[in-house]
Amino acid sequence: MKIRVFVSCFFLTISFLCVGQKPFRVIGSLNAKDSTKVNSASMNVLVKMVVADSVYQSTFIDRKGYFRFDKLCTDSEYKIEFYYLGYKMQPVDMIKKRTEDLELFRCRFDVLQFQDSIFRQKDFKFPILETYFTCGLMMYSDFKLRSYSRKYGFEYMNLGCYGFDEHERNKEVIQRLNKSLGDNWEKVFEKEIDSKLKY
Numbered sequence: 001m002k003i004r005v006f007v008s009c010f011f012l013t014i015s016f017l018c019v020g021q022k023p024f025r026v027i028g029s030l031n032a033k034d035s036t037k038v039n040s041a042s043m044n045v046l047v048k049m050v051v052a053d054s055v056y057q058s059t060f061i062d063r064k065g066y067f068r069f070d071k072l073c074t075d076s077e078y079k080i081e082f083y084y085l086g087y088k089m090q091p092v093d094m095i096k097k098r099t100e101d102l103e104l105f106r107c108r109f110d111v112l113q114f115q116d117s118i119f120r121q122k123d124f125k126f127p128i129l130e131t132y133f134t135c136g137l138m139m140y141s142d143f144k145l146r147s148y149s150r151k152y153g154f155e156y157m158n159l160g161c162y163g164f165d166e167h168e169r170n171k172e173v174i175q176r177l178n179k180s181l182g183d184n185w186e187k188v189f190e191k192e193i194d195s196k197l198k199y
Contacts, residue, residue, distance in 0.1 A: 023072035024098075028080070028105030030065045038065045040114040042196075045089075046151045048181070050079045057182035058152075060192040070184055070191075073103070080105060085151050086127035089113065130154040130173045135164055144197055152189055153180055 026049065031038050038061065047067045049056045056078065057071050082089045093108040132154045145156055154177060167174065177185055 022101070023074045024101045024103055025069070026073050026078075026080075026103045026105070027068045028066070028107055030061055030067065030107050031109055031111060038111070038114055039063070041065065041084075041109070043147065044085050044151050045114075046083045046181075048081045048083065049073065050081055051075045051077070055180060055182045057184055057188070059188055060151075062195065070188060071182075080107075082107070082109075083151070084113070086153060126150065127153065130176060131157050132173055133157050133159055133164075133169050134166055135159050136161055145193065148193060148196070149189070152185060153177065 028047075030041055030045070042061045042063050042065070045061045046058055047061065047069075048058045049069055051073075052075070056073070056075075057069055059067050059069050061067050080094075082091065089109065091107045091109050095106045097104045097106075129150065130153055132149070134156050135158065142156055142158060149155055154173065174186075181188075
């Protein structure tokens with residue numbers, strides 16, 4: 001009898017915990033009142049969601065200073081981290097509001113960090129970048145793609161017009177980027193490129 005009661009209580013507790021973890025969307029704004037001044041943040045800042053010391057997903061800042069994670073979050077113990085060209089940054093202030101299915105962040109940074117961009121400083125060094133091999137004629141110029149890919153931690157190297165399986169060639173690089181950015185980084189990167197470089 002005692003064993004039955006214990007097993008029933010155990011499964012009831014597990015069920016309660018699982019039901020309590022309803023997925024929710026995470027969005028936010030960066031210096032909302034100074035949105036015209038965060039052009040450099042839009043270009044160079046990457047936002048990461050960290051769950052249990054592992055990057056679950058990443059996203060970017062749009063031209064108006066807003067960010068939105070694509071995947072729903074299921075763990076309320078997650079952390080949000082901001083990286084400026086690979087260097088971790090701390091907001092001056094961060095306010096979080098939660099509704100049933102949405103968590104909203106209002107983050108404020110020192111605007112000078114974006115106006116006087118750190119990569120213009122004399123002692124600035126880019127973090128070591130992964131090389132992502134590609135082939136053929138790309139939709140956007142290497143220069144334009146490079147300006148965005150650097151914050152994701154990689155740089156394109158176009159090997160010309162002959163064809164090869166890019167995913168197979170870059171398999172190890174993709175695995176490392178999955179670890180540092182979350183497994184949906186390619187989709188997020190393409191979404192940013194389309195939104196910022198399309199005419």
